Amino acid sequence: MEGNSYKILGLCCRWCSYAGADLAGAMRLQYPPEIRIVMIPCTGRVDILHLLKAFEAGFDAVFVSGCHEGDCHYLDGNVRARKRITKLRQVLADLGLEPERLEMFHVSSGEGPKFAQVCKEMYERVVRLGPNPVRRTAPAAAASR
Ligand code: FES
Numbered sequence: 001m002e003g004n005s006y007k008i009l010g011l012c013c014r015w016c017s018y019a020g021a022d023l024a025g026a027m028r029l030q031y032p033p034e035i036r037i038v039m040i041p042c043t044g045r046v047d048i049l050h051l052l053k054a055f056e057a058g059f060d061a062v063f064v065s066g067c068h069e070g071d072c073h074y075l076d077g078n079v080r081a082r083k084r085i086t087k088l089r090q091v092l093a094d095l096g097l098e099p100e101r102l103e104m105f106h107v108s109s110g111e112g113p114k115f116a117q118v119c120k121e122m123y124e125r126v127v128r129l130g131p132n133p134v135r136r137t138a139p140a141a142a143a144s145r
Contacts (some may be wrong), residue, residue: 017065023112044077
């Protein structure tokens with residue numbers, strides 16, 4: 001990866017945050033182009049393994065964004081997601097990866113400005129933290145094979 005070209009993955013619930021991202025676009029709100037948005041059916045479908053795979057693949061930060069509590073279309077998917085993410089942040093810290101690289105947000109379909117703010121916040125975190133250390137060490141590991 002060249003220069004300061006960061007990659008941030010945003011896993012966004014189709015019912016709320018993905019539409020919030022659409023609204024941010026329709027409102028022509030600026031947010032960093034480093035954000036890669038993937039639509040998911042509900043944050044409750046995000047597994048710890050998906051998140052670990054994203055870091056292994058070299059994403060510098062990952063955020064999961066879903067419906068506000070009480071608004072999940074699958075009742076408590078977002079509550080379960082928050083518990084998983086809280087648990088995984090602890091695991092990341094134990095592994096030596098800054099837990100701030102992983103975050104959960106709640107953004108509704110009507111909150112385009114909030115979605116843009118979430119993207120800016122994650123980008124600022126990554127700039128402060130630097131590249132994902134897994135990605136930083138990958139070329140050396142590959143070269144030793
Ligand atoms: Fe949006 Fe569950 S449907 S978080």
